[in-house]
Amino acid sequence: GIQVEQSPPDLILQEGANSTLRCNFSDSVNNLQWFHQNPWGQLINLFYIPSGTKQNGRLSATTVATERYSLLYISSSQTTDSGVYFCAVTSGSRLTFGEGTQLTVNP
């Protein structure tokens, strides 16, 4: 099946810093999504981004489908950004998740 790799696995930032999270996938996909799992365990959909660039406030994402990667940018990070960020791709009928990036933003 398709492989989804995220980097870095862990990231610690000071409040106000910027960061880039990466997602690589091993085969063609129908779409790609980014999720944030907050400390309460809830999974929040951040972006549905099969290709191109989208922005939502301090967050933006870019997917280059032809090169099989996606990037999630977090600017001016806040403590509420802490949690795990997952990339997930749909190939055929399956949604496959990466292992996530654990982000900690310290005040």
Place this chain on the structure above:
Amino acid sequence: EAQVTQNPRYLITVTGKKLTVTCSQNMNHEYMSWYRQDPGLGLRQIYYSMNVEVTDKGDVPEGYKVSRKEKRNFPLILESPSPNQTSLYFCASSPGQGVGPQHFGDGTRLSIL
């Protein structure tokens, strides 16, 4: 408010006692699915449904059953739960298979003793 609702949120039970986790969505979505999340193993798909009366196995279907009699509901059934099914479970829905963003429920934490 558009949402996916799972119940119960928490359950502690014993081996072999049948249980059902309900899932309901109010967005008229065609596609629904179940996942389990385990430390070190990430999120894995259990079953999915592309439409009413159409279901199929995901990556880890053993020990689970599902049904899709109505578009809005997609219950997960554990006929004879075992301790290795202790996990955090999520239900999700989207407009279609591979179409549109997936919306997740808040999760159900199951402990099988």
